Amino acid sequence: MIALVTLMLTARRLQAALVVLLSALATAAAVAGPVYTDAVDRAAVAAEVANTAPADRTVAVRAALESTQRDRFDALAGDLADLPGFTTVLSATLPVLGLEPESGDISWFTFRDSVCEHIRIVSGRCLMATGEAVVGASTARRLGLTPGRTVSLGWATYDEASRAWVLSGRPAPTTVVGVYEPVDPAEPYWGRSGYFSPTAPDAAAEPVFAGRPTVDALEHDADNRSVEAIPGPGAFDADTLPALSTALDELSEELGDDEEMARFAALTDDLPKLFDRVNRSDALTREVVPLAGLPLIGLCWLVIFVAVAGATAARRHEQALIALRGAPRIGRFWLAAGESVIAIAVGAPLGYVAGTLATRAIADARFGPVPVFDLAPAPGAPAAALVAVAGAVLVGLLALRRDLSSPVVDLLRRVPPRGAAWRTIAIDAAAVVLAVLAAVQLRAFDGQLLGLGLLVPGLIALAVAVLAGRLLVPLAARLGRGAVRRGRLGLALGALQVARRPGSQRLFVLLAVAVAVLGFATTTVDVADRARADRAAVETGATRTLTVAPTDAGALRAAVRAVDPDGRYAMAVGVRPGVDGPPVLFADTAALPAVAVWRPEYGDRTPAEIAAALRPPDDEPVVVKGTELALTVDYAPPPATDGTAPGTELRLTALLRPLAGGPPVRAGSADVKTGRHTWTMASQACADGCRLAGIEAIYSAAGGEVAEVSIISLGVRAEAGAPLTEVVPAFAVDRWRASDDAELTAEDGGVHVVVPGAVIQPRPTVLVPVSTPGDVPVLSGGPAPKSGEAEGVDGNIVAIRSVAEGRALPRIGTGLLMDIGYAERVATAATALDTAEVWLGPAAPADVEQRLAAQGLVVTGRDSVAAAADRLDGRGPALAVWFHLLAGVVAVLLAACGMWLMAAVDRRRTLDDLVALRRQGLAARTGGSWVLWAYLPVAVAAVVTGLVAAVIAWAVVGQYVPYFVDDDFALAPPTWPRPLAIVLPAVAVAVLFTSVAVGLRRALRVRD
Known part of the structure; x- marks a missing residue:
């Protein structure tokens, strides 16, 4: 055998x-x-x-420690050192006074493992002994420090009563032995410290580095310590991630089980x-x-x-x-x-x-x-x-x-008998039923691609192919009979062979399914590419974006407008993530039409219409211009209940905003005295003009008592000693309104306000001019908040009014878009933006960064639509989609091989038939035409059928194909591919199959 x-x-x-x-x-x-x-x-x-970000790849345990707790923290640091692929870095930091005696500002006295290996000494040397320190280059320049200089440093604590840092430990002499610069402020070694990050709140305060014995020897009762696990090569890959995840879970559980340790130490982990x-x-x-x-x-x-x-x-x-x-x-x-x-x-x-x-x-x-x-x-x-x-x-x-x-x-018999009709019908019906069941399961499980759902494209292609194949034999027979009547023998012989050959239907199904696989693949790849391009445009918002160091919203807007007054290519943008509400995007919408990449998801209105709706006309603001403000008030505190003199715990502060842009100005002084008097407040920042945002009244007495004050008038002096010019000669009730539903009444020619006292903590009551908008118009990406409120540019809650609604917004996805200038009009607190950006349009000049730097903006990051698209192209779903194209190409090549294989199997019988017909007078050309027409119609019909099957499969499955790891922007992907994505592969496949058919004709004619 x-x-x-x-x-x-x-x-x-x-x-x-x-x-x-x-x-x-x-x-x-x-x-x-x-x-x-x-x-x-x-x-x-x-x-x-x-x-x-490197900081987010770092695992840190931070603690505010007393001296008795340091040993236990060191033990916890040892556990962190066991993380696979990580290197631990221990640091200790405490605030000290003495390096800047004139300003009284604190410095951060810091120990960090192996710091000398990651800093560059520009003057002097690095640390070698106890009592030595190195200072940053900018600090040395600012304070005139040189190596060899001895300073006296002492531990400092913050005093809540005086709201200042005070010396709490005995000062010790420390010798400055070197001046340093970080080798690479962004290297992973610095972890989560943020010492040199331009976005850090105290980025200008470079740490004073010293050895651990020096830091420990300085008299102090508590310090801030951290141990950071810095990832090394191979710490993050597909093989080590499961073990790393398990180790972090165990570390977190260990820290949580130790109640005493959990009180002063916390695991910081974004992994x-x-x-x-x-x-x-x-x-x-x-x-x-x-x-x-x-x-x-x-x-x-x-x-x-x-x-x-x-x-x-x-x-x-x-x-x-x-x-x-x-x-x-x-x-x-x-x-x-x-x-x-x-x-x-x-x-x-x-x-x-x-x-x-x-x-x-x-x-x-x-x-x-x-x-x-x-x-x-x-x-x-x-x-x-x-x-x-x-x-x-x-x-x-x-x-x-x-x-x-x-x-x-x-x-x-040379011609095999036909199979039972019921058997072929049952097979075809089974293919159709399986395709229907798979499609039903796909929809029943909310589009999850699992089980039969994974087979939907293939089953639909097979079902369409077998149904169309049922028509192949009768159509071929009819075509052959018609060709005989017309005398076209080559076409007639080829068509009749298709009708009589049992394998013709199988070959048709094979070719059609292959074309369907390729058609579905090119459709998927094309739609995925467009979906990623759309997502990239939404993620960035503009062709290019620049991230700048945290700055005031007004300063950002003024700086950008100084660079581009007409809003032709640059737009100031800020993002507030929203803690208790939706995220908010603040933009100088005057530049919106020229800068933003506008998409249909943002609503059915044009950028120009949105910009006009977000900046409606409003009343003229109250403007003050001078160096001193004079506020006339009449204050009546509540009577003292213990027989002592009445308190003076009321503070009034004028809230001002420079017209030229910049941080808000708070012009205020100590507590207001009892009685009627004119209170002068210094305001040097308003020499060129400020808008009066409001007057803040805070009564800090505990117990829930109330104080009453009448605000009579507001005047301004151009300079000290100059005559007083009244800006608001008389406070009228109809010209002001108060926050927190406080009632304003007319009294003594002014506005009478009842200011509540502190129950838990002081709560400000703010008087704002009626020219200040009562609400802020917004463009809503997604449903607007039902409360009708959102976080303003100063972080306070403001009333909003939706003027339009879309499905998403640039940069933030779902959320709100406000005009940054209009949002400033209603702001009463500081308007610092942690996330400040400048969006650039196509017309931005090459030196735009230098122009922005000249206006004081520090660029800390750059992005673009192209860069965002590249990032998306490198993520899992994008890479996985390309397998469809690979599978489609292989499928078509396999089908072409099947076509050639079918001819090879039939070769002997075909040659015998050709020889017999030639002996009866059939022309050689007609014999070659017979071979061509035996395969070409099947191939052409299969291409058309395969494209129809691909379209049907896409209509059923396309909406469920995932393109992104997350759904942060709620974008609907394109529904259908571009025509070329279907036409070009179809043409290529048709050319391939035709070439194979022509090759078969020549091969068999040569052997004839």
């Missing part, structure tokens, strides 16, 4: 080689999915880590957010890749079925002779199946190696680096290979089923 099978393989070497090749392709297609998924997982981890993104990316990759990989494996099985069935049909006469010689059924089975099974078994390991290497090479070229020649099995690859081989053997045996069960009489 073995010898006979060996002889069969030797005699039909070409057919055996084709089955080996197809088995290898099936195995390669099966392992390609897991190998590509593994490569995407690793690349996605690298991308997510790269998109995470769970990174882990969540990585896990989400992995999950999406395992949805997107099988969506293309599973149909490809099925297509490989279909090609194997076509190959084995065709080869078996060609050996029908041989099977009949074996049966006539009385061979038992089991022997007939092994003689028929052994040839295919052995070929499949030989091709499987070749396909495993080739698929692994090829997939790694493609992944390396697409998003590397990937170890191409690493043959270590990817997770799931061996199991996928076994499934592919088992499926190949199974479909091979199914292809043998009919011939093994046919009687000898049928086997001796």
Whole structure:
């Protein structure tokens, strides 16, 4: 038996080689999915880590320690040192006085492990002994410090009563031995310290570095300590993340279980957010890749079925002779199946190696680096290979089923009998039912791509192909009969062969499914590319964006307008994340039409219309211009209940905003005295003019008592000693309103206000001019807050009025857009922006950064639509989608091979028919035309059917294909691809199939 099978393989070497090749392709297609998924997982981890700030990749335990707690903290630091792939850095910091005696400002006396390795000494030397310190270069320049200078430093604490830092420890002499600069302020070594970050609140206060003995020797009762785990090479990759996540969970539990330690120490850790993104990316990759990989494996099985069935049909006469010689059924089975099974078994390991290497090479070229020649099995690859081989053997045996069960009489016939109609109808119905069930499951599980849902595109392609294939035979027969009547013998012979050849329908289904796989792939890739481009435009908001150091909203707007007065290319922007409400985007909307990349998701109004709606006309503000303000008031405190003199706990502060832009000005003094008097407040910042934002009254007496004050008039002096000019000669009730629903009444020619006292803490009552808007118009991305309130530019709650609504907003997704200038009109507190940006339009000049720097803005970061798109392209879903294109190309090439394979299987019979017809006078040209028309109509019909199937599959599945790890911007992806994404692949496939058909014509005509 073995010898006979060996002889069969030797005699039909070409057919055996084709089955080996197809088995290898099936195995390669099966392992390609897991190998590509593994490569995407690793690349996605690298991308997510790269998109995470160095500080957010650092794990830190921080504590405010007393001297008795330091030993326990050191033990906790040892636990943190056990994190795999991390290096720990211990630091201790305490505030000291003495380095800046004139200003009385504190300095931060700091120890940090191995600090000398990460700073550059520009003068003097680094630390060597106790009692030595090094200071920052800017600090040294500002204070005139040089190496060798001795300063007296003492521990300082903050005194709440005086609201100032006071000396609390005995000063000790410290020698400045060097002046330093950080080698790289952004290197991971600095972790979460923020010493040199331009966005840090005290960025100008460079730390004074000293050795640990020096810091510990300084007399102090408490200090701030931290131990930071700094990631090293290999700390974050797909292999180490699970162990790292487990170690962090254990550390967090240990800290939480120690109640005493938990009271003074806290774990600062943003890595769970990174882990969540990585896990989400992995999950999406395992949805997107099988969506293309599973149909490809099925297509490989279909090609194997076509190959084995065709080869078996060609050996029908041989099977009949074996049966006539009385061979038992089991022997007939092994003689028929052994040839295919052995070929499949030989091709499987070749396909495993080739698929692994090829997939790694493609992944390396697409998003590397990937170890191409690493043959270590990817997770799931061996199991996928076994499934592919088992499926190949199974479909091979199914292809043998009919011939093994046919009687000898049928086997001796050259034309095999047609199968039972009910059997083919049942198979077609099963394909349609499976496709419907898969689509129903997909919708029933809210679009989750799992189970049959992963097979929806392939099943729909198969269902459409088999239904269209039912029309192939009658249409081909009709076409052949019509061609006979018209005398077109080549077309007639080709069409009739399609109608009579059993494999024609199988070939049509194979080609159509392959075209559908490619069509679905190009559609997915095109829509995904456009979705990422849309997302990139929304993430950045403008063609380019510059992040600047935290600054005041007014100063930001004034600086940008000084650079671009007409708003042609630059726009000031601030972002407030929103703690108790939606995030808010503040923008100088005068530049909105020229700068912002406007999208339909932002609403159905144009940028110009939105800008006009967000900046409605308002009343003229109250403007003061001078260096001194004089406020005339009449104050009546509540009577003292204990017989002492009445208190003077009322404070009045004028809230001013420079007209030229800049931080708000608070002009105030000590507590207001009892009685009527004119109170003078210094306001040097208003020499060029300020807008009066309001008058703040705070009564700090405890117990819930109230104080009464009448505000009579407001005047201003251009300079000290100059005559007083009244800005508000008489406070009228109809010209002012108060916060917190405080009632204003007219009294003594002014406004009478009842100011409540502090119950828990003082609460300000603010009087604002009626010219100040009562609410702020907003553009809402998503539903507006039902409360009708949101955080203003100063962080206080303001009333809002929605003028338009969209699905999303640039930069923040869902939230609110306010005009930054209009928001300032209602602000009564500081308007510092932690997230300050400058958006640039296409017309921005090349030196715009230098112009902004000249206005005092420090650029700390840069972004653009192109950079955002590149970041999205490197994340898991984007990389996974490209597997569809790979699978589509392989599917089409496999179908072309199947076409050639079908011709190879039919070669002998086709040549015999051609020779017979030539002997009867058929022209050679007509014989070649016959071969062409036997394959070209099938290919053309398959291309059209495949495109229809791809469109149907996309209509069912497209809305569920994930493109992003998160859904922060609530963007609806494009519904349909661009026409070229369908037309170009269809043309390419049609050209390929036509070339194969022409090649077959020439090959067979040469042999004729």
